[in-house]
Amino acid sequence: xxxxxxxxxxxxxxxxTKFYVPKNSLIQTPxxxxxxxxxxxxxxxxxxxxxxxxxxASQSSHKLTFSDTLSGVGATGLRLANESNxxxxxxxxxxxxxxxxxxxxxxxxxNLDSSTEVSINxxxxxxxxxxxxxxxxDFIDLDPFGSPIQYIDSAVRSLKINGVISLTAxxxxxxxxxxxxxxxxKYGSISLNTEYFNETALRILLFSLASISSHYELGIKPLFCxxxxxxxxxxxxxxxxxxxxxxxxxxxxxxxxxxxxxxSELPILSCNLCSSDNKIAGPIWTGNIFDKSFLNIAINxxxxxxxxxxxxxxxxxxxxxxxxxxTDNISxxxxxxxxxxxxxLLKLKxxxxxxxxxxxxxxxxxxxxxxxxxxxxxxxxxxxxI
Ligand SMILES: [Zn+2]
Numbered sequence: 001x002x003x004x005x006x007x008x009x010x011x012x013x014x015x016x017t018k019f020y021v022p023k024n025s026l027i028q029t030p031x032x033x034x035x036x037x038x039x040x041x042x043x044x045x046x047x048x049x050x051x052x053x054x055x056x057a058s059q060s061s062h063k064l065t066f067s068d069t070l071s072g073v074g075a076t077g078l079r080l081a082n083e084s085n086x087x088x089x090x091x092x093x094x095x096x097x098x099x100x101x102x103x104x105x106x107x108x109x110x111n112l113d114s115s116t117e118v119s120i121n122x123x124x125x126x127x128x129x130x131x132x133x134x135x136x137x138d139f140i141d142l143d144p145f146g147s148p149i150q151y152i153d154s155a156v157r158s159l160k161i162n163g164v165i166s167l168t169a170x171x172x173x174x175x176x177x178x179x180x181x182x183x184x185x186k187y188g189s190i191s192l193n194t195e196y197f198n199e200t201a202l203r204i205l206l207f208s209l210a211s212i213s214s215h216y217e218l219g220i221k222p223l224f225c226x227x228x229x230x231x232x233x234x235x236x237x238x239x240x241x242x243x244x245x246x247x248x249x250x251x252x253x254x255x256x257x258x259x260x261x262x263x264s265e266l267p268i269l270s271c272n273l274c275s276s277d278n279k280i281a282g283p284i285w286t287g288n289i290f291d292k293s294f295l296n297i298a299i300n301x302x303x304x305x306x307x308x309x310x311x312x313x314x315x316x317x318x319x320x321x322x323x324x325x326x327t328d329n330i331s332x333x334x335x336x337x338x339x340x341x342x343x344x345l346l347k348l349k350x351x352x353x354x355x356x357x358x359x360x361x362x363x364x365x366x367x368x369x370x371x372x373x374x375x376x377x378x379x380x381x382x383x384x385x386i
Pocket of ligand 1: 256259
């Protein structure tokens with residue numbers, strides 16, 4: 001198997017790091033899982049992880065250990081080892097035996113032997129080797145194909161108190177409400193397909209993490225969340241305070257007649273605006289999905305203009321209510337022509353409502369106004385023919 005690898009690899013540059021990848025992974029779409037998986041499209045995601053790692057590590061008194069739990073070619077861990085000043089040691093792991101030789105070549109090329117370790121193991125078995133108090137990780141990346149749910153328990157047990165888990169799910173159809181019964185079976189929560197589908201998905205993922213962490217009386221504190229069309233991702237600190245989770249698990253009710261939405265501790269079965277039946281999703285995480293003080297640290301620690309914009313926008317929306325609105329859907333429902341999101345933000349502010357764009361949707365916004373109030377403001381705009 002390993003002889004096949006020798007002629008089929010190429011040196012690839014991403015960020016400031018060169019590493020070996022199978023040529024097949026660069027020419028086939030989507031990249032094949034064999035001989036070793038590598039996704040060139042995930043560059044932004046890796047840039048983000050490095051930035052979050054550096055921001056988190058900048059607040060620590062020591063250098064950090066990092067688990068590249070399902071490493072593939074090791075792009076994330078190699079880049080961290082090479083580009084971050086805060087790395088104590090990177091632990092690579094993959095179940096694919098082909099990874100070992102390829103990764104060792106990249107480690108040798110970058111002279112990273114003393115700050116890295118490679119193992120070939122099933123991810124849960126690998127993580128279980130690090131559950132002793134003195135061997136736990138500072139930062140764990142869980143980025144599998146599909147759902148990360150089967151690895152969360154092992155990750156929580158092998159993470160230091162106040163350490164960070166980067167959790168990625170690519171089973172969007174399950175979490176976003178296309179398969180609510182599968183979601184209930186896997187994540188213990190019913191999903192719902194709405195205009196804010198990715199926020200519900202994030203909140204279900206966070207609920208699952210909070211639920212598993214609470215088995216050990218541990219709390220969760222989401223630092224930053226992000227989605228794109230291929231994945232849902234949450235960076236979450238695991239704390240020793242269960243009170244960080246208490247009162248932050250609940251349900252959402254969505255009225256498909258008037259588009260009203262509500263979050264509550266127990267399900268609310270009918271719409272408080274039009275009395276139609278609500279569709280119910282949950283349990284979900286109802287607490288914050290962005291941490292203000294962490295975002296300020298991240299803003300001060302990055303010079304990447306794309307990431308800076310992302311953090312700054314997240315900071316604006318971090319204190320606004322859950323479940324964003326989408327301008328295109330509102331204009332469609334009101335049968336008025338579409339309008340830029342800035343128009344409604346301005347109108348809401350003029351009428352003393354809080355409002356902000358959201359990083360979760362390009363034409364989405366958050367506000368403390370309800371749908372009746374939003375519609376009323378927009379009808380006035382529409383009749384004044386802006
Ligand atoms: Zn309603």
